[in-house]
Amino acid sequence: MRLRLRLFWILVTSLWRKRMSFLDESILSFRVLPNDVDVRKMTNDRFIALMDLGRMDMAFRVGLSKQMLKRKWVPIATYDTIRFRYYLKIFQKYILRTRIIFWDEKTFYFEQNFERNNRIVGTGYVCATALGPEGLVRPEEIIAATGQSVLNKVCIPWSSALSNFSSSTERGMPPPRGRGAKLPVSRFKRHQRLTDEVLTANREAISFMVPSPLSRAITTRLLRSIEMAI
Secondary structure, eight states: OHHHHHHHHHHHHHTTTTTOOOOOOOOEEEOGGGGGSSSBOOHHHHHHHHHHHHHHHHHHHOOOOHHHHHHHHHHEEEEEEEEEESSBBOOEEEEEEEEEEEEOOOOOEEEEEEEEEEEEEEEEEEEEEEEEEEEOOOHHHHHHHTTOOOOOOOOHHHHHHHHHHHTTTTTSSSOSSSSTOOOHHHHHHHHTTTHHHHHHHTTTHHHHHOOHHHHHHHHHHHHHHHHOOO
């Protein structure tokens, strides 16, 4: 997490902004600052950092702040991807829309849109939850901690594909605790066996987020190279 001044401002303003449900949409207004750009446009990594702010705004306004401190939870993203349509120039104003589209027994699935003049500039998809002293916290436990009672949304097809790909990258999860703890070899063997199956399951998600046939082929090949390298 970077952008600490903007994070602090979001925390302060959440004290008087309207409370949210897990099914509501967070809307934040920003302006492209000089430290957000390379030469003319906002850098790609800044989009990812700003997406963190959108999810933190939701966490503050659904009432998770006290529970996160009390239970020693920290937010964690297990997978994210973003598709760029247009770029943002220095000093341009834009808004960030963040909403939860689905959750399962492991993680929340977020859709985050950057918009300027009612036109979508970029769309990101994120798998995120919280990390506690005992490991990853289930979404049901997070929702229960806020005292809210909400029904899960219908699982749309590409969110299942994202779930499959996210599961394939569990090698990045925190290792077992304790002196001398080692990751089980079976996890890596299982990951290697599932590589082709995961890529097949994600074709629908890739088609949804990368409509160009050439870009889709490049994305698929890149994912395969990453999987084989690891």
